[in-house]
Amino acid sequence: MPCGEYFTNYESRMGLFRWRIQRVALVVGLPIPFLLPFLIGGGTLSTLSQMYIVAIAVLGLNVILGYAGEIVLAQGAFMAIGAYSTSRLVAAGAGLLPSLAIGGLMAALVAVAFGLPSFRVKGFYIAISTLALQFISEWFFNNSRADWIHGGAQQRLPSQVGLVGPFAEVGTDLHVYYIGLLAMLLFALLSLNLSRTGIGRTFRAVHENDLAAAVLGVNVFKNKLLAFAIGGFMIGVSGGLYGFYIGFISPEYFTLALTLEHYVMLLFGGLGRVWGALIGVGVVTFIQEVLRNVLQTVSAVTGLNATALVSVFFGVIIIFVLAVEPKGVLAALGQLKEYLRKWPYAY
Template sequence: MPCGEYFTDYTSRMGLVRWRTQKIALALGLPLPFLAPLLFEGGTLTLLTQAYIFGIAVLGLNVILGYAGEIVLAQGAFMAIGAYSTSRLLEAGAGLLPALVIGGFMSAMIAVAFGLPSFRVKGFYIAISTLALQFISEWFFNNGQAAFIHGGSQQQFPSTVGLLGPVAEIGSTFDKYYLALVAVLLFALLSLNLSRTGIGKTFRAVHENDLSAAVLGVNVFKNKLLAFGIGGFMIGVAGGLYGFQIGFISPGYFTLSLTLEHYVMLLFGGLGRVWGALLGVGVVTLIRDNLREVLGIVSDATGLNATATVPVFFGVIIIVVLAVEPKGVLAALGKIKEYFRKWPFAY
């Protein structure tokens, strides 16, 4: 606890923003994303919008993996289900918000269905079941005979769409930016509060030791499926937003490499930490954008397809982070803060 600050009731002790430094940082930092369109051009805004959308997807992955401890290798599949469902609903005349919500529920239902094996197996075997979903989804969305269900492998999103049917039409780069910003703030607040509720604490118990949790009376299977449902919903909404942001969807956008990229973001920032997940998304998105630009120059100069090494680079990042600081960059920053707080005293 910082010197000179103390709590007199449990309400202030359990608050999301507890210290004066946190309140000052929130007051100074929160307006910056809303002012970003006044400072940056279209390309940078597009990159920030994508970072916000990926932030939602990684927060969903954090609920399943970071909170409940269930390994998921179908991040791309969940996003694809949300994106294609949103596209079909927009084509039918639904507004963007209802389409995103229904697309999220579709992804949540599929996530729960493929989480059913957790009743008998866990760990590596759950990962294999979700990996099967990834391969099934790629086959399904590439299958022309199933076009009457998914609407076709390649689909164009409308350039302008109403949030609620014909009401409040949006479509510009600024509109997409603010929509993604508000969405990521809402889901971040949801994730922060979820970790403090009884459900979130139950998820943590299942993550640490599901056998001990079961002995204490926790319905382990029910809570695992609930984590799959909540995380799948968030990832599905992110998929719909991603499709609307880029204006075009194809199965090639939702492959296993997308899952690897999101794992890098989550592990880099810190597993089970909301701010760590968002930090990882921001840093890795910036690195990825610059890396692809550099590798593109290398490809033009040498004639080799250097951009194909991007997944290899992300794999190396995962190995390095797990070897140096398994709890992520946020935990490392916390250690540095504690060091300077105590220095030069031995305690």
């Protein structure tokens, strides 16, 4: 706690922004992402839009894995369900916002259905259940005989879509940027508040020891399904936004590799923490872009296909960071903050 600041009631102790420096940082920092589109180029704007959309999916994964402790290997499947549901509803003229909401609900329902085995099993057995969903979704969306349900494996979304029905059309890069930013801020605020409620504390209890939580009267099965529903909804909305962002969807975009990439982002930033998820998405995306640009330059100079080594270098960096600080970048930043707070008497 900063020197000279004291809590005099429980409301201030439980506040989302408890200290003066946090409130000042919010006032100073919040306008920055809203002003960035007027200061940066189109390529960087597109990258930031993608980061916001991916951050929503990683926040959903953080609810299921970081809060409730349920291993999920169907991130790509949930995003695909949200994307294809959104595409079908947009084509029917429902508008972007209702389509995203219903796409998220469809993903939540499927997540709950495949979370039902958590009544009897847990841990890696649940992971196998969700991995089965990943394989089923790839088969389903590639199956032409199911086109009457999902609308076809490859679908192109219209460039101009009304937010609600035909009203307030959006579709430019600037529109996508602000929609992604607002959605990310909304779900980040939801995740932060969720961790501070009784539901969030129940999730933590189930994560730490579900048997002890059950002895204390917690309905473990219901809370696991609730975590699947909340996380699945967020991931489904992210899938719909991703389809609107690229304007085209295909099962090739929602494979198991996408799930592993989101796991890397979450573990890199810090499991179970909202800021860790956001930092992980930003840092991992930045490292990927830097590596890709450097290796493209090397390829142009040497004539070799050095870009194939992106995954190798990226993997080495991830292993190094997790070996140095297994709790992620956010924990390392917290240690640095504590050291600087006491400097020069850090002993």
